[in-house]
Amino acid sequence: MPDVPETTNLFELLSARGLVSQCTDPDGIRARLAKPLAAYVGFDPTADSLHIGSLVPIMGLYWLQQCGHRPLVLVGGATGLVGDPSGKTESRTMLTREDVNHNANAIAAQIARLVRFDDSPTGAKLINNVDWLGTLNWIEMLRAVGPHFSINRMLSMDSVKGRLEAGGMTFLEFNYMVMQAYDFAHLHRAEGCTVQFGGQDQWGNIVMGIELARRTDGADLAGVTFPLVTKADGGKFGKSEKGNIWLSTERTPVHEFFQFWRNIADADVRRFFGFFTTLPMTEVDALTAAGGEALNPAKERLAWEVTRLIHGQGAADAAREAARKAFGAGHDATADAVPHGPLATADLAAGLSFAALLVKAGLATSNSDAKRLIKGGGAQLNDAVIADEQRSVTAADVVAGHIVVRAGKKRLFRFDVA
């Protein structure tokens, strides 16, 4: 049941979905993509899960494969040991080799939810740049690539300039772009890879790779960058009150993941459909044609689609059902997908403060925080606003075996009393 692309030319398709930011040569790339080819996208193994900031490149890989090309998924085992300075204002902490390996495997597993890895002509291939960068000899490396890099040119790259203005970068980080450039040249030789895709902040690194391969091998490579995902209100994309929205359910439960998409601004709906779903754009246009309140079903659909892609249809259905009940007319928080946990009757008997319960539910970080929430009128117990900071919770508050606490309109937690 693969979704059928509305056009088989990847470049056209990506453009229509708003997924192209910059490219080295629009006509050339369109022509290139008329035939099956191998292209690569790199991911940094800085954590054992990707977050939704990486979703755009992942969708890029997805479409690459759907359009009959061969995606090379590069996990930066070597570059992860250095840390990409692009788009950062301060250097990252260095990872150990064990961390990098562990993270690389976890990330590959997440990508495999959307991209098929096998040996067929369009099967994705997982590669790790530590395999070729890790064994390079310093002198050989310098002689091979050193003459082809101009320091003046490198200093003029945005990724470097930004860091210099923000207080400087280390030699270690400065080498990151050399490594990435080397990767591209290497993948051209080893895998016949001719196009590199990446985030907008990768533009400089991609261009350096193209130039290196041209100078060393006379190769004609191309690059395309995806747009930086922005929010209509100017805030950072992909953050919630708890931090990043991750793809792993341990870090971001499905409910929270679903709600993130459900709560986006009106102005972002259409664009996000293009970026993060596989729905044909004609259908997206129909879904988002309505404005105002009528856009709510489209938001729900968006949340369902993205959740389905990442966590599977079962989880998406459950999350949608739970949200409808919990935020709909009935305020029914009994669905399984609503965040919940056990509460012992003994605890209730011993007397438990409402504030402590909020902390236990993860809706407040401390008793003081919980009391502030109560004082501000944002805390609810079984759908009743509680204004008394000293309120204690007893067996009398158990309704049909549950106690539901809410912080504001959007955050809730259900205790199953046993």
Add this chain to the structure above:
RNA sequence: GGGUAGGUACCGAAGUGGCCAAACGGGGCAGACUGUAAAUCUGCUGGCUCACGCCUUCGAAGGUUCGAAUCCGUCCCUGCCCA
């Protein structure tokens, strides 16, 4: 290596002996208005305590003082300039 300016809470940035848990801005959370939207307005934004209050926090560990984010010496780190 020399000179110089700095290191303050999530971020930026005031404070330069007591009135400092620390101004202000951003961010975040909550309330009102709404459509689980945006914009706007309002409140809150270290921990513990029913509370008087207590505890921890201003790069690090010390010292001076009745009292230190603020003064002193040492160390670590960063920017800039010079070599």
